[in-house]
Amino acid sequence: MRCLIVGTDHLGAAPKILREHFGVDEFIHWDGRKQFLRCSLQNIDLIVIYAGFINHSAMWQIKKMAKKLGKKVIYVNRGLSELQKYQGKVV
Numbered sequence: 001m002r003c004l005i006v007g008t009d010h011l012g013a014a015p016k017i018l019r020e021h022f023g024v025d026e027f028i029h030w031d032g033r034k035q036f037l038r039c040s041l042q043n044i045d046l047i048v049i050y051a052g053f054i055n056h057s058a059m060w061q062i063k064k065m066a067k068k069l070g071k072k073v074i075y076v077n078r079g080l081s082e083l084q085k086y087q088g089k090v091v
Contacts, residue, residue, distance in 0.1 A: 007032040007050030041065050047073045
Protein backbone atom coordinates (compact mmCIF):
# COMPACT_ATOMS: atom_id res chain seq x y z
CA MET A 1 0.00 0.00 0.00
CA ARG A 2 1.24 3.47 -0.87
CA CYS A 3 0.59 6.36 1.51
CA LEU A 4 0.88 10.11 1.05
CA ILE A 5 1.56 12.00 4.28
CA VAL A 6 0.84 15.72 4.04
CA GLY A 7 1.93 18.24 6.65
CA THR A 8 4.59 18.30 9.39
CA ASP A 9 8.29 18.70 8.75
CA HIS A 10 9.40 15.41 10.31
CA LEU A 11 7.58 12.10 10.07
CA GLY A 12 8.89 10.71 13.33
CA ALA A 13 7.14 7.43 14.16
CA ALA A 14 4.40 7.81 11.51
CA PRO A 15 5.92 5.35 9.00
CA LYS A 16 6.38 2.68 11.66
CA ILE A 17 2.82 3.03 12.97
CA LEU A 18 1.29 3.10 9.48
CA ARG A 19 3.36 0.08 8.44
CA GLU A 20 2.46 -1.98 11.50
CA HIS A 21 -1.21 -1.07 11.87
CA PHE A 22 -2.35 -0.20 8.35
CA GLY A 23 -0.06 -2.29 6.11
CA VAL A 24 1.57 0.67 4.39
CA ASP A 25 4.86 -0.22 2.71
CA GLU A 26 5.68 2.93 0.72
CA PHE A 27 5.56 6.56 1.86
CA ILE A 28 5.52 9.89 0.09
CA HIS A 29 5.84 13.01 2.24
CA TRP A 30 4.81 16.58 1.43
CA ASP A 31 5.31 19.22 4.09
CA GLY A 32 2.14 21.00 2.92
CA ARG A 33 3.79 24.27 2.05
CA LYS A 34 5.33 24.96 -1.35
CA GLN A 35 5.75 21.47 -2.71
CA PHE A 36 2.05 20.93 -3.17
CA LEU A 37 0.91 18.36 -5.74
CA ARG A 38 4.23 17.05 -6.92
CA CYS A 39 2.75 13.74 -8.03
CA SER A 40 -0.54 12.27 -9.13
CA LEU A 41 -2.87 10.93 -6.45
CA GLN A 42 -3.95 8.10 -8.74
CA ASN A 43 -1.14 5.83 -7.49
CA ILE A 44 -1.83 6.60 -3.82
CA ASP A 45 -3.91 4.22 -1.69
CA LEU A 46 -4.16 6.25 1.53
CA ILE A 47 -3.69 9.93 2.38
CA VAL A 48 -2.86 11.10 5.90
CA ILE A 49 -3.26 14.84 6.41
CA TYR A 50 -1.82 16.56 9.48
CA ALA A 51 -4.45 19.31 9.55
CA GLY A 52 -2.58 21.37 12.13
CA PHE A 53 0.49 21.59 9.89
CA ILE A 54 -0.91 22.37 6.44
CA ASN A 55 -2.43 25.48 4.94
CA HIS A 56 -6.18 25.43 4.38
CA SER A 57 -6.16 25.84 0.62
CA ALA A 58 -3.84 22.85 0.19
CA MET A 59 -6.00 20.75 2.50
CA TRP A 60 -9.19 21.58 0.60
CA GLN A 61 -7.53 20.90 -2.74
CA ILE A 62 -6.28 17.49 -1.63
CA LYS A 63 -9.67 16.68 -0.11
CA LYS A 64 -11.43 17.56 -3.37
CA MET A 65 -9.06 15.47 -5.50
CA ALA A 66 -9.18 12.52 -3.09
CA LYS A 67 -12.98 12.54 -3.19
CA LYS A 68 -12.98 12.70 -6.98
CA LEU A 69 -10.57 9.74 -7.21
CA GLY A 70 -12.19 7.76 -4.36
CA LYS A 71 -9.09 7.81 -2.13
CA LYS A 72 -9.15 7.13 1.59
CA VAL A 73 -8.17 10.12 3.74
CA ILE A 74 -7.29 10.28 7.44
CA TYR A 75 -7.21 13.70 9.10
CA VAL A 76 -4.92 14.01 12.10
CA ASN A 77 -4.90 17.25 14.07
CA ARG A 78 -1.53 16.96 15.76
CA GLY A 79 -0.64 13.52 17.05
CA LEU A 80 -0.25 9.96 15.88
CA SER A 81 -2.36 8.73 18.77
CA GLU A 82 -5.37 9.87 16.72
CA LEU A 83 -4.60 7.13 14.18
CA GLN A 84 -5.83 4.48 16.61
CA LYS A 85 -9.47 5.40 16.04
CA TYR A 86 -9.04 4.58 12.33
CA GLN A 87 -7.30 1.24 12.78
CA GLY A 88 -9.26 -1.50 11.06
CA LYS A 89 -11.63 0.98 9.41
CA VAL A 90 -9.46 2.35 6.62
CA VAL A 91 -7.93 -0.61 4.80
